[in-house]
Structure formats: C-alpha cells, structure tokens
Amino acid sequence: MIYRMIKGSIILGIILGIAVVGAFVYAYNEIALDADQLIDYKPQVSSVILDRKGNHIAYIFDEKHRLYARYDEIPGRVIEALVAIEDTRFFEHKGVNADAIIRAVIKDIQARSFVEGGSTLTQQLVKNKLLTNEKKFARKLKEAILALKIEKSLTKEQILERYLNEIFFGNGYYGIKTAANGFFHKELHELTLKECAILVGLPNAPTTLNPTKYYKRSLGRANSVLYRMKTLGWISQEEYIEAVKETPTVYQAGLARNVAPYITDEVLRQLEDKFSDVRHGGYTIYTTIDLKYQDIAQESLKTTLQNAKKTYPTQGNDKELNGAMVVVENKTGDILALVGGEDYEKSAFNRATQARRQPGSAFKPFIYQTALDMGYNPATQLTDLARTFEYYENGRRKIWTPKNYEGNFKGFLSLRDALVQSRNLATINLVHDIGVSTISRRLAFLDIPDIPKDMSLALGTLSLSPLKMAQIFSVFANNGHMIEPRLVSKMVSKEGLILYETRPKEIANFTRPEQAYLMTDILKDVVRRGTGKKAQVSGIELAGKTGTTNSNVDTWFCGYSPTLETIVWIGRDDNKPIGKKATGGALPTLAFSRFYREILAIEPSLKRSFDIPNGVFRGEANGKSELYTATSPLPQVAVKQDSKIQTEELLNIEEIDSGNYAPPSSNNGLHPKRKIPRPISSDSGTLF
Numbered sequence: 001m002i003y004r005m006i007k008g009s010i011i012l013g014i015i016l017g018i019a020v021v022g023a024f025v026y027a028y029n030e031i032a033l034d035a036d037q038l039i040d041y042k043p044q045v046s047s048v049i050l051d052r053k054g055n056h057i058a059y060i061f062d063e064k065h066r067l068y069a070r071y072d073e074i075p076g077r078v079i080e081a082l083v084a085i086e087d088t089r090f091f092e093h094k095g096v097n098a099d100a101i102i103r104a105v106i107k108d109i110q111a112r113s114f115v116e117g118g119s120t121l122t123q124q125l126v127k128n129k130l131l132t133n134e135k136k137f138a139r140k141l142k143e144a145i146l147a148l149k150i151e152k153s154l155t156k157e158q159i160l161e162r163y164l165n166e167i168f169f170g171n172g173y174y175g176i177k178t179a180a181n182g183f184f185h186k187e188l189h190e191l192t193l194k195e196c197a198i199l200v201g202l203p204n205a206p207t208t209l210n211p212t213k214y215y216k217r218s219l220g221r222a223n224s225v226l227y228r229m230k231t232l233g234w235i236s237q238e239e240y241i242e243a244v245k246e247t248p249t250v251y252q253a254g255l256a257r258n259v260a261p262y263i264t265d266e267v268l269r270q271l272e273d274k275f276s277d278v279r280h281g282g283y284t285i286y287t288t289i290d291l292k293y294q295d296i297a298q299e300s301l302k303t304t305l306q307n308a309k310k311t312y313p314t315q316g317n318d319k320e321l322n323g324a325m326v327v328v329e330n331k332t333g334d335i336l337a338l339v340g341g342e343d344y345e346k347s348a349f350n351r352a353t354q355a356r357r358q359p360g361s362a363f364k365p366f367i368y369q370t371a372l373d374m375g376y377n378p379a380t381q382l383t384d385l386a387r388t389f390e391y392y393e394n395g396r397r398k399i400w401t402p403k404n405y406e407g408n409f410k411g412f413l414s415l416r417d418a419l420v421q422s423r424n425l426a427t428i429n430l431v432h433d434i435g436v437s438t439i440s441r442r443l444a445f446l447d448i449p450d451i452p453k454d455m456s457l458a459l460g461t462l463s464l465s466p467l468k469m470a471q472i473f474s475v476f477a478n479n480g481h482m483i484e485p486r487l488v489s490k491m492v493s494k495e496g497l498i499l500y501e502t503r504p505k506e507i508a509n510f511t512r513p514e515q516a517y518l519m520t521d522i523l524k525d526v527v528r529r530g531t532g533k534k535a536q537v538s539g540i541e542l543a544g545k546t547g548t549t550n551s552n553v554d555t556w557f558c559g560y561s562p563t564l565e566t567i568v569w570i571g572r573d574d575n576k577p578i579g580k581k582a583t584g585g586a587l588p589t590l591a592f593s594r595f596y597r598e599i600l601a602i603e604p605s606l607k608r609s610f611d612i613p614n615g616v617f618r619g620e621a622n623g624k625s626e627l628y629t630a631t632s633p634l635p636q637v638a639v640k641q642d643s644k645i646q647t648e649e650l651l652n653i654e655e656i657d658s659g660n661y662a663p664p665s666s667n668n669g670l671h672p673k674r675k676i677p678r679p680i681s682s683d684s685g686t687l688f
Contacts, residue, residue: 035153057258057264062280067177073177074164075191081226084234085200086121125163125167167203168203179199192248194222198218198222266353271285283499285491299598302343307590324341325337325568330562330564338352349573358463358549359462360554361545362545365545371415372511372515377634378414378518379635389455418430428458480511480515482506518627520610534586534589537596539608541561543560548582555587555588557588562610568588615629
C-alpha cells in the first residue's frame with residue numbers, strides 16, 4: 001500500500017515536472033516576441049534646440065525626457081556602483097540569480113508577503129520596460145523567462161546600456177545621462193564618485209530619494225552604495241572616506257528648462273509638419289538665435305512694458321499692455337532674438353509671429369520709396385493740405401476727411417520732412433498724385449496679402465505680424481534686397497546626418513542700393529529730429545520709423561543699425577486703445593533704444609555707421625544740403641535765357657561716394673521725369 005502511494009507520488013511529480021517544463025517552454029515561445037522591444041531597442045529620445053553658438057535653449061519631448069548614452073559614454077564608476085548595490089553577480093548569471101531568488105522566497109514566506117524580489121538587473125530592466133510592478137507569481141515567471149531570453153540575445157554591456165537609458169531617476173528624468181544633466185548640470189564624464197553613487201541609488205525609490213527634495217536621504221543612500229563598493233574592494237578606504245565627505249551641488253531646475261519658450265514653440269511650428277517625430281527623434285536643432293541678444297531683447301521689452309503700465313494701467317490679461325520684439329541680422333535674415341510677449345507663463349500667444357496688427361505710419365516708407373523710385377527726391381515739395389474724398393461703400397455715399405495727428409497742416413514741405421514728421425495729409429496727397437493702382441502694383445513685390453486697393457493704404461491699414469514687418473523692412477536695412485527671416489538653420493540626427501538645412505533666402509530686389517540709401521538717410525533723420533527721437537543711442541547711427549494707429553491702439557517702431565534690424569510692437573491683446581499720448585514715438589522707441597545700448601555694451605565692435613553706396617551724390621536744394629541719385633535728381637528751377645525756358649541744376653553739387661559715377665543730367669521742365677525704373681525683382685518680367 002505504501003509502495004503504491006510512493007510510486008503514485010513519483011509519477012505525479014514527474015507529470016507535474018513535465019507540465020511545468022512544458023508550460024515554461026510554451027510561455028517562453030509565447031512571450032519571446034515581447035523581448036524584441038529590448039533586443040531591438042529604439043527608445044524615444046528628447047531632441048534639443050540650440051542657439052547659433054551651441055548654447056542650450058530647450059529640450060523637447062513627448063512624455064519622457066530621455067538623453068541617450070552609449071555604453072562607451074558611461075563611466076566605469078557608474079557601472080561598478082550599480083552592480084555593487086543592485087546585482088553583484090551580474091556578470092556571472094544568465095539573467096536569473098537562483099541563489100537570490102531562494103533567499104527572497106524564504107524571506108517572503110517568513111513575512112507572508114512579497115518583501116524581497118531577488119531580481120537581477122536584467123529582470124529589473126524587463127519589469128520596467130515590458131511588464132508591470134504587480135507582485136504575482138505569473139508576472140514573476142514571465143519576468144524570469146524574458147530575462148533569460150534577453151541574456152541569450154544581448155551582451156552584458158548591451159543590457160547595462162539599455163538599463164541605464166531606460167530606468168527612471170525621478171524629477172522627470174529617464175536615463176542616467178538625463179539625470180546627470182538635470183541634477184548636476186554635468187555630462188557623464190564629469191561626474192564625481194559621490195555623484196555616481198547618488199544616481200545609481202535613485203532607481204530604487206526615485207520619489208523618496210529625490211535629491212532636490214530629500215537631499216540627506218539621497219546622500220545616505222549614496223553612502224550605502226559607496227560602503228558596498230568598499231566592502232567588495234572596488235574602491236579604497238581613502239576613496240570611500242573622500243566620497244562620503246563630499247556634498248555635491250544639486251540643481252532644482254534641470255537643463256531641461258526652456259529658456260526661450262516663444263522660440264521653442266515657433267521652432268516646433270516650423271518643423272512638426274516636416275518631421276512628425278521632431279519631439280522624440282533625438283535630433284539636434286540649430287537656430288539662428290543668439291541667447292545674449294534674446295535675453296537683452298526680452299528684458300528691454302519687459303522693462304518698457306512695466307514702466308508703461310504705470311501710465312496706462314488696466315486689469316485683466318487681455319487688457320494689459322503687451323508687446324513683441326524681433327531682431328534680425330540685415331544681410332542674412334537670421335533671427336537673433338524673437339520675443340513673443342512679456343511673460344510666457346501668463347500667455348503663450350506669440351505676438352511676434354501670430355499677431356496681425358495694423359502698422360499705421362510705420363508703413364509709410366514703402367510709399368515714399370515708391371515715389372523716390374519714380375523720380376521724386378527727398379527735397380521734392382509735397383502738399384500738406386486738407387482734402388476730402390468721396391467714395392461709396394455698399395452703395396452708400398461716404399465722405400472721408402483725413403487729418404494729421406497734430407490736427408494742423410503746413411501747406412508745403414519737402415518729401416524728407418513729410419516722412420520725418422510723419423505727416424498724414426502729405427502722404428495721402430502723395431498717394432493720390434502717384435495713383436493707388438500704381439502703388440499697389442509696386443507693393444505686390446513685398447509679398448503682402450490683402451494690400452488695400454484704396455487711399456487707406458497711405459495710413460497703413462493692412463494687418464501684419466512683427467515678423468512680417470521685419471521681412472519687408474529688410475528692403476531698407478539690406479540695401480534694397482528683401483530677405484526672408486530665418487529661425488532654423490539645420491537639424492541633425494543622432495547619427496550626425498543633416499536632415500534639414502536652410503540658407504539665407506533673398507525674396508526680391510525691391511529697389512537699388514542707392515535708392516534704398518536715400519530712404520535710410522531720411523529714416524536716420526526720423527531718429528535724429530523726427531517722431532523717433534527717443535530711439536536715439538549715442539555712438540551709433542540708427543534709422544527707423546514710428547507707427548501709431550487710430551485711437552492709439554497699436555504702436556510700432558521699425559528700425560535698424562548698419563548690421564541689425566529691430567521691430568518693436570506694443571499694444572493690447574483685446575485691440576482696445578492704449579491711452580492718450582501712447583504713440584510709436586513714446587513707447588516702442590524706449591525698448592528699441594534700451595536694446596541697442598545694451599548690445600553696444602557687449603558688442604563694442606558692432607558697426608556704427610552706414611556705408612554709402614556708389615551712385616549717391618550731395619547737392620543743394622532750397623538752400624539746404626540734400627542727397628540725390630540718377631533716378632532721384634534734385635528739384636530744378638526754371639531759368640529764362642534767349643527767350644527759351646531752360647533748366648539748370650542747383651549749385652554746390654558734389655559726389656559723396658568713392659566711385660566715379662557721373663552726376664545725373666538735367667531734365668527739361670520744372671519737375672523731374674517720374675518713371676518707374678526697370679523691374680528690380682529676382683523674377684523675370686516687367687513691373688507693370
């Protein structure tokens with residue numbers, strides 16, 4: 001009887017053993033595919049945005065911030081510390097440590113619960129990447145099977161590389177490179193022994209050991225790691241004592257902090273349509289931004305707004321004053337600074353790129369440039385008198401009687417003074433004389449949608465973003481050539497391949513260099529003695545134009561130095577008036593001048609004066625010195641001689657450039673010939 005019972009037990013044990021083995025083999029084959037996620041390991045890796053000098057702007061990612069570290073990047077001390085505290089026999093076992101499991105089972109039985117897992121580093125990697133933290137036998141069995149599969153397919157070094165890149169270190173940091181960068185602001189090769197010990201101790205309890213919140217706890221855990229390394233003989237007594245004494249600096253804000261969020265958002269807007277994985281592809285994105293310029297622009301705008309709010313206070317985010325600032329390199333179109341508002345945390349709306357506002361008088365230079373290119377001269381007399389216009393809207397007759405901002409008129413004044421003083425009536429009469437259709441066709445070269453086809457274009461009633469204003473104003477800052485503003489210079493893969501690259505792009509030649517210089521000289525006068533006097537900065541030539549719309553809703557200053565173009569807009573997001581006396585000359589000019597003063601302090605070699613191109617001459621008109629070109633000759637006076645009306649140029653003509661350009665010949669009649677010059681666009685064809 002007893003024999004039969006023993007025999008039956010043996011048979012039952014054999015059957016159970018076969019069943020267990022069969023189940024193991026079945027499970028091994030069933031879950032082998034799960035292991036491919038670690039064998040063919042392709043984690044999402046954060047991309048990084050840099051400025052033009054390689055300085056960090058931001059890391060971008062979807063859910064997990066991870067910087068990938070190859071095994072050869074990881075210091076040996078990190079490997080030793082990790083193995084010492086987590087899995088001493090890592091390089092000996094095949095993925096599962098039987099001794100550790102037996103010890104863990106005994107402790108679990110004694111405690112009547114799961115108190116110790118006995119997991120190897122390979123099992124921990126499997127659990128973190130492929131499984132859950134559920135403490136059940138089935139999960140532990142699957143974990144062991146997967147660990148064996150992983151060990152069979154990968155080298156120990158590959159497993160460690162995956163572990164140290166996959167594991168969570170707290171504070172939003174995935175992977176040891178991310179943690180070193182975030183907690184210590186260091187690269188892996190810069191870590192001290194104590195810092196290595198802190199990091200490898202974190203995955204055990206990343207929340208309760210977070211060194212930014214529980215610094216002493218993290219040091220205590222690190223010291224346990226160091227003691228284990230000393231016990232194993234992997235560090236000396238002297239190294240142990242020195243490391244225990246060390247108290248590393250831990251940073252609250254990691255380098256993942258976005259130092260220029262408006263720029264980061266704009267980079268993503270430009271690249272997400274082209275690269276769907278831009279946030280997690282591990283790319284390095286180089287921008288044209290100079291963070292020194294960005295910081296100065298941000299502070300200049302913020303200080304101006306804070307001071308202005310004392311004069312024009314209003315409660316409510318949409319009603320409070322806000323603004324935007326764009327700084328562009330004249331020759332290349334590279335955006336050096338882009339500020340979309342006073343405070344990104346209060347409003348992520350990027351006013352530099354997304355806002356569409358009326359430029360007002362800041363648009364006048366384009367009308368005056370058209371006149372200059374038709375043969376007008378800065379000394380040409382314009383009519384500054386009131387005029388009434390009749391028009392029909394929806395079949396109803398309407399009357400428009402524009403007026404100057406000052407409420408008066410001066411009769412006649414030169415083209416230069418009309419623009420320097422921003423006289424509305426003189427501009428409107430100029431548009432009327434030239435013709436709206438003529439000006440509209442010329443302005444089509446600016447690539448502006450919805451240009452008004454009526455007299456209102458004289459007062460800048462179209463809608464443009466500050467970035468678009470930077471683009472079109474480049475025709476003055478860049479010798480007549482319109483350059484497309486550029487933010488992203490290139491994007492490089494983690495393998496070092498250039499996937500996307502841009503070059504400075506010229507959109508059109510709006511006018512010739514000598515004609516553009518006539519406008520620059522007038523706009524220099526706007527700053528010296530006109531509506532933009534508050535934009536002056538000692539020691540550098542600046543040119544620009546103020547803009548103020550009806551009821552003081554929008555205020556602008558669009559200006560440039562010999563190398564930099566700067567656009568400033570200030571207003572309210574709800575399109576309500578700022579307040580009385582809030583003009584382009586009173587508000588944005590202050591941010592503009594502050595910016596250039598600060599830039600000169602850090603860039604003393606910045607070019608200070610404008611170059612005068614060939615073909616520009618100086619003469620005298622109405623007793624005043626004035627510039628002229630072949631296209632824009634000085635006004636002429638009638639001289640009666642031998643019963644014939646002849647013309648002669650005014651006296652004291654001298655060439656003011658270094659070339660050998662001959663002065664323009666006289667034109668018959670009292671006014672210069674007003675013809676549009678030959679087309680000056682990069683496209684073929686005629687202008688009209």
